Amino acid sequence: MFDNVAEGYDRTNAVATMGLEKLYWRPETFKEVAPRKGMKILDLAAGTGASSIKLREAGAEVVSCDFSVGMLRVGKRRYPELDLIAGDALQLPFADDTFDVVTISWALRNVNDVTVALREMLRVTRPGGRLVVLEQSHPTWKPFRIVYLEYMMRAVPVVAKAVSTNPEAYEYLAESTRAWPAQEPLARTIEASGWTRVQWRNLTGGLVAIHRAVKPA
Template identity: 55%
Template sequence: MSRAGLDKDPREVAAMFDGVARRYDLTNTVLSFGQDRRWREITRRALSPKHDERVLDLAAGSGVSTEEFARSGAWCVAADFSLGMLSVGRHRGVPMVAADALRLPFQDESFDAVTISFGLRNLVDTQAGLREMLRVVRPGGRLVVCEFSTPTWQPFRTIYLNYLMRALPPIARAVSSNPDAYVYLAESIRAWPDQRALAELIAESGWTDVAWRNLTSGVVAIHRAVKPS
């Protein structure tokens, strides 16, 4: 299976990411016109990891984001269910764990913060994933979600959606090790809730103080929340 469907069967999603692992980070940089680096930096600032904190980076892929978070002195673990992605990042020097986001292999209240970048959209059950993240974070702990979202300016939104469906797959064919996976990417972004709807979903999952910030005119949004004390 070269790409997953919008039913997001976990085995198909994992196999799809195994197929894109070899050139995944490069492809992301090309498709985002280099904005992925800026998005990671802003996500790190939103997470604000502190020295000696324990941070779970979920759907971490090759661990490029985990490595950035760890520069703060926090103990950061990369978790992903794609063994191919974890294998590509094994040189990064951060702990890596093969894990299903819906059944995390960690005890209750194990972490000070949890973050997931461009991975929440791929879970077969978004709320179940958010509740599992809530379980493994201590009371008062933090959640930061960086995910594709809905552009706020209507003319740009039209241009962006056309780019997703028409331009993104051809570009992916030039640089990706599994270009068909980026058809799924375009379809899953179009089907994903907007900023407010995702905030409501996070709150319904038990998190409090939910807020969001738009990046790149809403192409990406960062949502933050806190586990009730």
């Protein structure tokens, strides 16, 4: 599915989120990751590398991993300096205790087994290392939540038809967002997977949330 939307993926996201994804949500995630020189970061489900390149420019050693070869091809063309690797979140092709930070954006809800994926992220993170997850979430104000879900189910597919090469994929994304757990249940799932000090921060009234956690030392 993602191979077919790779070329226009970033453009469609920018339009569908009215610019919030690029101008606010990803920069806030960047702050949570807090990259610095020499830090080893796994950008999981990195897509076309739009976030990876920012982390690399901050001096971090970044590995961009994605299940979609089509996404990686687009990323390699745009950012040839990135280290791009095809891999499955359920069986990551990395040794234990490799990374200082593992980050994943807009993709945890797409894996077949969230708990297995979180445990794999834990495995490849060094003791004391961190997890940063950016994902769609549940607005905290009920009337806003109702309007938002209607927008996701009705407007996003319409926008996708106008700007995406594979609008059917965005119908799936809207459905997966509706079925995704709220902030607290997701935090419990992260904790049950072995992570500690799990916290989250709502952005834009809970439209999205950043969850963060630490691997036990």
